[in-house]
Amino acid sequence: MVQDIWKAAAMMVAAHIRTHHHDFQRGLLLIPRTQDDSVIIWIFGNDPDDGPEEIDTELELLRERIRDKALQELGCGYSADHNTWVMVLRSEDIPYQTAPGKAFHLEMLKASLDEAVQEAWQVTHAEERDAGMVLSKCQPTG
Secondary structure, three states: OHHHHHHHHHHHHHHHHHHOOOOOOEEEEEEEEOOOOEEEEEEEEEOOOOOHHHHHHHHHHHHHHHHOOOEEEEEEEEOOOOOEEEEEEEEOOOOOOOHHHHHHHHHHHHHHHHHHHHHHHHHHOHHHHHOOOOOOOOOOOO
């Protein structure tokens, strides 16, 4: 039941991104939850020209890369045309107790996920990569 809620939320966000023609290709949003020391992670993909097979391959590559990071996939959803996708994850592995330690963990998690997104994109978008196109890195917070 809980996973169905996350999947529905992911589908609604994907539909919103697609409907409003947002012009980014990838996005990453980390939301720390202080009540249980977890982090909710939203990863976004927006490729109007990609086919379903390419998108599914990229998502599988992402799933392979997050298995090693102690992350739980809560849900994944697509826009109606399947060109925009959203994956929602949860991290509960926060070994730090202090505010600076938690902030450090959050930045390291973001860097690690950004690297996973970059790697999956590079594999599935070899033609664009070979033409010199690159994805922007996540911007630092604070």
